[in-house]
Amino acid sequence: MHDIRAIRENPDAFDAALARRGLDPVSAGILAIDTARRARIQAAEEAQAERNAASRDVGAAKAGGNEAEFERLRALVAEKKDEIARLEEEARAEDARLADLLMRLPNLPLDDVPDGADESDNVELHRWGSPRAFDFAPREHFEIPGVLPGMDFEAAAKLSGARFVVLKGAVARIHRALAQFMLDTHVTENGLTEVNAPVLVRDEMMYGTGQLPKFGEDSYQTREGWWLIPTSEVTLTNTVAGEILDAADLPRRMTAHSLCFRSEAGSAGRDTRGMLRQHQFEKVEMVSIVAPDQGRAELDRMTGCAQGILERLGLPYRTVVLCTGDMGFGARRTHDIEVWLPGQNSYREISSVSLCGDFQARRMNARFRPEGGGKPEYVHTLNGSGLAVGRCLIAVLENGQQEDGSVTLPAALGPYLGGRTTLTATGELA
Secondary structure, three states, X not given: OOOHHHHHHOHHXXXXXXXXXXXXXXXXXXXXXXXXXXXXHHHHHHHHHHHXXXXXXXXXXXXXXXXXXXXXHHHHHHHHHHHHHHHHHHHHHHHHHHHHHHHOOOOOOOOOOOOOOOHHHXXXXXXXXXXXXXXXXXXXXXXXXXXXXXXXXXXXHHHOOOOOOEEOHHHHHHHHHHHHHHHHHHHHOOOOEEOOOOOEEOHHHHHHHOOOOOOHHHOEEOOOOOEEOOOOHHHHHHXXXXXXXXXXXXXXXEEEEEEEEOOOOOOOOOOOOXXXXXXXXXXEEEEEEXXXXXXXXXXXXXXXXXXXXXXXXXXXXXXXXXXXOOOOOOOOEEEEEEEEEOOOOEEEEEEEEEEEEOHHHHHHOOXXXXXXXXXXXXXXXXXXXXXXXXXXXXXXXXXXXXXOOXXXXXXXXXXXXXXXXXXXXXXXEO
C-alpha cells in the first residue's frame, strides 16, 4: 500500500510513476478523499471540544438556578454527541474509500526499471550455459518415452479435471528429489531458515501480500472462507505481520516447500498440454525481510540463489529484468529467470524474484526498531521462487532426454535417488 503523506507531498511524482505502468493519473481523486476525511476528523474534534466545554458548564448552570441556560447546554451536549457520531462515521467511510483505492493501486517501479509495455520490452541481464545441440528432434516432456509411465494426465482429468497431473513411480521420485535438493541447498549453503506453514490462510494474509482485493479471481477460496495459497510468499511474508522487529533480527531469510494453487484465470488456451501451467503445483519459495537499505543488494543475492540451483543442475538459463508493463502488482523491481526447454525451443520462466520495498509491509503493518532507537520504520520485503518444482522437473527431463527415450539426470540429484542418475526408456531409475 502507498504512503498517503508521500502522495500529499508530491502528487505529480506519484502520477508519473504510475504512468510508467500505463495507468492514468489518480492523485487528484486520492487527495480529494483524503481532504474530505481529514475535514471530518477535524470537525469531529472541534465538536468534541465544544461538547466538553458545554458539559463543564451545564453543572454550573444547574447549581446557579439558571434553568434556561441549563436546558440550552444540555441540549447542546446531546446535539454535539449526535454530530460527533455522524462526523466520525463519515470519516470512517472516507477512510475505507481511501484504503480501498490505495489497496488497488500497484507498487511504484524503481528508477532503474526499464520502461515498456509487455514482455518483449524486458531486458536481459545474464545468460548461463549453452542449449544442448541434439542430433534428433527433442521432444516435450510429456512425449518422452521414459516419462510416459510416470506422468498420467488422464487419471488426473478423471480425478480433478484439466490442468492437473498424477505423477507416479520414478517421475514422482525425481520430482520429490528436486524439492529436497532445493531446500537442502537453500538451508545449508544459502543461509535460509526452513519453514513449514499452512496452505490455508485468512483474508488478511492475502491482503497483506497484495493478492486481495484486486486479484481474488486468481485464487481459490473454501466455503469456510479460507484461501488456498497461490504461493508460500503469502505465509512466509505474513509471519511478520503486525510485528515490530529489532534491527539485529534483520535480514530474516526463509524458505518453504509447499503446494500452491492458482485458478489460472485469463490463461485459457495457453500451455494446455503437459504440466507447465497447472492449477495445483509445488514450489520452493524464498522470502527475505530486510531493512530499507538492504533491499537492492538482497534482490541480487536472492537472484543468485535461484540461479545457483539451475547451475548445479546443469540447466541453461537466462535472467531478465522485467519492464514496467510486465512487472507484478506488488513489485518495485523483478528479475525473471527463464530456463531453456528444448522441447519448446524456448526459454520459459522458472523463477521470479521481486523487491517490494515497504509496499507489503504497510499493508501488514510490519516494522522494525532502528539501531540506536527512534521511531519504528517499515521493513522491506522480497520474494522469489527457488524454484518452481514442476517446471524444474520439465527442464531436467527435456534437457537430459536421449534418442532412445531415456533421460540422463543431473549428478546433483544422485544422492536423493540412491545414486541412480538415469530414467530408462521404460520409466525406471537406473
